[in-house]
Amino acid sequence: MMATLSQTKELFRRAEAVCFDVDSTVIKEEGIDELAKFCGVGDAVTEMTRKAMGGSMTFKTALTERLSIIRCSREQVNKLITDHPPQLTPGIRELVDREYAGFDESQPTAESGGKGKVISMLKEQNGFKTVVMIGDGATDLEACPPASAFIGFGGNVVRQQVKERSSWYVTSFGELLKELE
Known part of the structure; x- marks a missing residue:
């Protein structure tokens, strides 16, 4: 209750x-959405995030699918954080x-x-x-x-x-x- x-x-x-x-x-x-935009796949990942946060799929499934779309390198992550800190x-x-x-x-x-x-x-x-x-x-x-x-x-x-x-x-x-x- x-x-x-x-x-x-x-x-x-x-x-x-x-x-x-x-x-x-x-x-x-939303960190993963920012990373996706930075890597040029923002729209696809933003839609998946909306579904995950709305509860229509499990968090783990959505995270796995979003990361498979982004496919970024450590260098890209570091550059994003340096260029656009949260x-x-x-x-x-x-x-x-x-x-x-x-x-x-x-x-x-x-x-x-x-x-x-x-x-x-x-x-x-x-x-x-x-x-x-x-x-x-x-x-x-x-x-x-x-x-x-x-x-x-x-x-x-x-x-x-x-x-x-x-x-x-x-x-x-x-x-x-x-x-x-």
């Missing part, structure tokens, strides 16, 4: 950990300025259900009782449960399914900061 708006806000205020999606949440861009979503720096535990690249977040697995591991390994997930896509929404609550984020891209299924849907990190004051 999904938490109510007031329950979600309370869980957010007292969360022991908050997990953020990165693409279209922490950063403005842009942080306004307000994220202030929101995470309080505490930041880090990012572990060896975690299973590159597969369907991976975010939920990471949240379960966080709870198990650290004894966290309250973990909140914030994100813009279907794979973020799937992480609740095991996340105690999910906050939908539409500051860069509004995904209707996520908006409709979120008990708390925000369009700026300022709304989250305000809740913590």
Whole structure:
């Protein structure tokens, strides 16, 4: 059963950990779409991303298909990052300025259900009782449960399914900061 708006806000205020999606949440861009545009196959990959984020195919299937279309080299990735560095979503720096535990690249977040697995591991390994997930896509929404609550984020891209299924849907990190004051 999904938490109510007031329950979600309370869980957010007292969360022991908050997990953020990165693409279209922490950063403005959808990284794989930017890479595809840079490599000249943007339209095909953007359509596949829309299907994946809308929940019509598994994340892993969509990721595999998108990468097979892009077929880029490490040099292309490095050039993209150098020429067009990702842009942080306004307000994220202030929101995470309080505490930041880090990012572990060896975690299973590159597969369907991976975010939920990471949240379960966080709870198990650290004894966290309250973990909140914030994100813009279907794979973020799937992480609740095991996340105690999910906050939908539409500051860069509004995904209707996520908006409709979120008990708390925000369009700026300022709304989250305000809740913590």
